Structure formats: C-alpha cells, structure tokens
C-alpha cells in the first residue's frame with residue numbers, strides 16, 4: 001500500500017471512530033441497505049447455514065445483526081478499521097479482526113463473505129471483489145454493497161473533497177467476479193434525503209462518519225460559500241437534498 005493510501009485510510013478510520021457513538025441512529029440509509037442485502041441473499045436461494053462467515057467493515061453492526069438473525073453462522077469473523085467495532089463482535093459472539101480489510105489476514109475459505117457500505121472507501125473495490133472471489137470456498141456466497149457514481153452528487157457538484165474514491169456501477173461489480181462466480185443478483189437505487197439546511201447536511205455527514213476524506217478544515221468564509229451554493233442549487237420543497245446511490249451484488253462460487 002502506498003503512502004497516500006495509508007494516509008487516507010488513517011483519515012477514514014479517525015472519522016468513523018469519531019462518529020461511532022452517533023452512527024447507528026443516524027445511518028438510516030445504511031440500515032435499510034443492510035436489510036435489503038439480507039433479503040436479496042435469501043431470495044437468491046442462499047442456504048440457511050454457513051460454516052464460516054466473514055464480514056468486512058462491520059461498523060456498529062447493521063448488517064452483522066441482520067445476518068445473525070436470518071442465518072445460522074458457524075464461525076463468524078467480523079472486520080473493521082475502527083477498534084470501536086470490537087463491541088459489535090462482543091454483542092454477537094464473533095471474532096474481531098481489526099484493521100484495513102485489504103491488508104489483514106483473512107480466515108481460510110469462508111463460505112460467506114459479506115460487506116455493506118464499505119467498499120467505496122477502498123481505492124480499487126473491484127480488485128477487492130476479485131480477491132474475495134478467489135478466497136471463497138467452492139459453493140460459497142458473496143453479498144456486498146457499495147455506492148455508485150451518483151452518491152452525494154450535490155457535494156461533488158459543489159466541489160467538496162468528501163467524495164469516496166471507489167464509487168462503482170453494479171455492472172463493474174459484476175464484471176469483476178464474473179469468471180469465478182455465478183452472479184445471482186445485482187442492483188442499485190437512487191434515494192434523496194432532505195434536510196432543513198446545508199448545515200444539517202454537514203451534521204448528518206459527521207454523524208455517519210462519511211466526511212473521512214475532507215482534507216481541509218472549514219474556515220468561516222469556505223463554510224459560508226458552501227452553505228450559500230448548496231442552498232441555491234439544491235433547495236426543494238422538502239428541504240435541501242442529499243442523494244444516496246447504493247449498489248449491490250450477490251454471487252455464488254461455482255462448486
């Protein structure tokens with residue numbers, strides 16, 4: 001991993017660690033995405049039991065809890081960059097693997113690999129998916145969500161530095177694993193949240209830890225310019241908008 005990557009990973013970690021106490025309640029979109037992933041996994045004909053499951057970027061456990069409720073998981077290992085996520089592992093009796101998903105040692109041949117709303121923070125999410133595809137046990141399942149290019153399009157349009165590096169279309173996720181895995185389902189959705197003001201948008205971002213790549217602190221004048229431009233361009237009858245663009249893939253390794 002190069003120096004620039006190490007620095008930005010450390011920034012992402014600090015940002016999620018800071019938001020750990022507020023994330024679970026504030027991340028309504030991510031909670032919905034986790035629920036959707038589990039539903040899609042069941043609808044795709046996944047077995048009820050897995051002997052060795054591995055989850056990346058577990059955070060406060062939106063996906064972890066739903067997986068544990070919907071499936072019987074023999075050994076469960078959950079990973080996160082932020083040490084605070086150890087609590088999630090304790091809550092469900094899982095092993096905790098702390099560190100960057102790209103560099104920690106993965107358990108051998110899991111038969112389920114899951115991740116919700118994390119891969120967009122990786123510089124090359126498709127290389128990561130290819131690595132999962134080759135690590136899976138024969139017949140094993142992959143269930144992963146990320147975000148597409150329309151994620152936070154308002155912020156991108158205004159030119160803030162909060163954009164995640166690994167925004168990918170569902171077709172890119174599928175293309176990454178197509179040789180090794182059978183694609184069971186891919187999809188995306190576009191959703192707009194609305195807030196009373198641009199300041200409330202920033203508060204939402206802070207509470208959900210997603211401002212990890214903002215590089216410079218606000219000054220009075222940059223903040224004023226941001227709030228003016230945001231209100232001018234994105235005010236609707238329901239308030240100012242913020243777009244979410246979740247994408248996902250479910251695939252199975254050939255037996």
Ligand SMILES: C[S@@+](CC[C@H](N)C(=O)[O-])C[C@H]1O[C@@H](n2cnc3c(N)ncnc32)[C@H](O)[C@@H]1O
Nearest residue numbers: 016030057058059062080081100101116118121
């Ligand atoms: C948006 S949260 C999603 C948490 C949870 N999966 C959910 O659906 O609510 C992203 C999580 O990924 C973690 N994360 C970000 N980059 C990571 C990396 N390179 N390796 C492991 N975890 C990472 C963050 O610490 C954070 O807890």
